[in-house]
Amino acid sequence: MGISIRPTMASKPTTLGEVLSKGFASKQDRNTVAWLWCTLQRLLSFGLLVCISALSVWWLLGSSGSKNTQVLILLSALVIIWWFVVRRVRTGKQHFLLANDRQGFLRGLRLDEKTAVFDGSNIYHLGHDNGLDAQPLGEIANLLRSQGYRIVCFFDASIFHTLSEHGAFPSSQRHSLILLAQIFGLKEDEVYVVPGGVQADKYILEALKHMPISFAVTNDKYRDYASKYPTVMKDHLWRKGVVISDGETKLLQHRV
Structure with missing residues (x-):
């Protein structure tokens, strides 16, 4: 057939997703800096979500006016920041082949x-x-x-x-x-x-x-x-x- 056959991993994964996810997770577990950075991002994401929830309640219950408009602007900014942090956390948890696969195949x-x-x-x-x-x-x-x-x-x-x-x-x-x-x-x-x-x-x-x-x-x-x-x-x-x-x-x- 004329094709190169390379050895598989001992645990016998059946798909590329399995082998990449397992290998990437093991690599991250051995990297303390990467683990700390990922944990910090998760904490930041959680903190932003708490702020967004609190501001949403304040905005919904507040009266109309300039202060309410300022709260809405701040709320919108926090939602955008939270979205980028969440995306970064999700991407950082995956091997780059999977993280950038727009088709997901x-x-x-x-x-x-x-x-x-x-x-x-x-x-x-x-x-x-x-x-x-x-x-x-x-x-x-x-x-x-x-x-x-x-x-x-x-x-x-x-x-x-x-x-x-x-x-x-x-x-x-x-x-x-x-x-x-x-x-x-x-x-x-x-x-x-x-x-x-x-x-x-x-x-x-x-x-x-x-x-x-x-x-x-x-x-x-x-x-x-x-x-x-x-x-x-x-x-x-x-x-x-x-x-x-x-x-x-x-x-x-x-x-x-």
């Missing part, structure tokens, strides 16, 4: 399934350089899907700007994961756009690290990450490149 990925992890931006640029734009990525994804592979396609946040610049959709059109899925011939639960300001490389390698039957579809060798992900890059099967010749797209080192 990574959590349920089974570890016993064959998975092809795409570097979507990398393959798109290859297609664009050869005048085919999104077509090569869609073709390879469709091929692997027909062979029983689960598709996970990571994109840099800049992919929307890039596609718009290349005329894939009008600049006025709203950016959405559905739009990306349509352009590349993917399913909605196969698309993952990483947050702005970070590269998809780390997300791809982290997914490969925890998915035991998987490989990356990319022409990037991620040399800058070799020391951090030695178990991922331990053999030549972890990554499969793509070539385009005479308009035909081929996935290297791949056989059914």
